[in-house]
């Protein structure tokens with residue numbers, strides 16, 4: 482387990498803030514000061530997670546409980562436990578008024594169902610986009626209200642971030658209350674894990690991270706996903722960012738056009754290879 486600033490963290494995969502472009506450059510917040518996707522910041526992180534570059538023959542046998550139990554989960558989920566050719570696509574930091582509709586059109590074209598981990602502050606601005614996501618049959622997860630580094634928050638502040646977001650998603654998303662939670666950067670603190678148990682949220686991380694938020698180039702995103710995706714993978718991509726204004730600025734860290742183009746390339750390739758995309762939410 483990774484200990485940082487007195488907080489015990491459950492994941493070192495990913496990068497706090499980077500997803501939203503609100504990066505905080507601290508050594509323990511790899512989403513803003515990212516560790517390479519293939520090397521988590523700590524090898525002593527929770528036992529289940531595998532770095533994105535580590536081959537795994539199949540999903541682990543320790544399948545998570547399908548239903549929230551009210552107990553504090555032992556660790557986040559890094560894999561989806563479906564059939565032999567099933568994996569999951571997750572999209573973080575939306576909704577975006579520009580990129581989410583483009584992503585939805587691509588998912589529709591390729592017949593892919595995904596899970597969108599939404600930022601509450603964005604949901605407040607763009608509830609109509611949330612309804613489009615739901616109407617297309619996708620699933621909604623809680624990704625906090627303002628995408629903070631949870632390690633910097635009190636338990637009360639963490640509760641506020643999580644509860645407000647579940648509430649507004651339920652109000653905006655045709656009553657669909659999230660049952661999934663993803664901490665910004667994948668940093669699940671003890672407080673957030675305890676709240677997951679209390680609020681009936683399953684903590685979900687990821688196992689394939691092409692770092693698309695850093696805009697490394699469409700081909701790089703494609704190569705990373707195709708190079709690491711396998712049965713059980715949870716793929717992380719970003720359709721949005723924590724928007725300060727009313728629309729993302731092209732060419733800025735808010736620009737997700739590379740992600741959009743990459744999805745349109747790698748999804749048909751994975752489908753052609755025989756993979757199927759499955760929901761993370763067993764109730765869905």
Ligand SMILES: [Zn+2]
Pocket residue numbers: 498500501573574624628665666
């Ligand atoms: Zn994020």
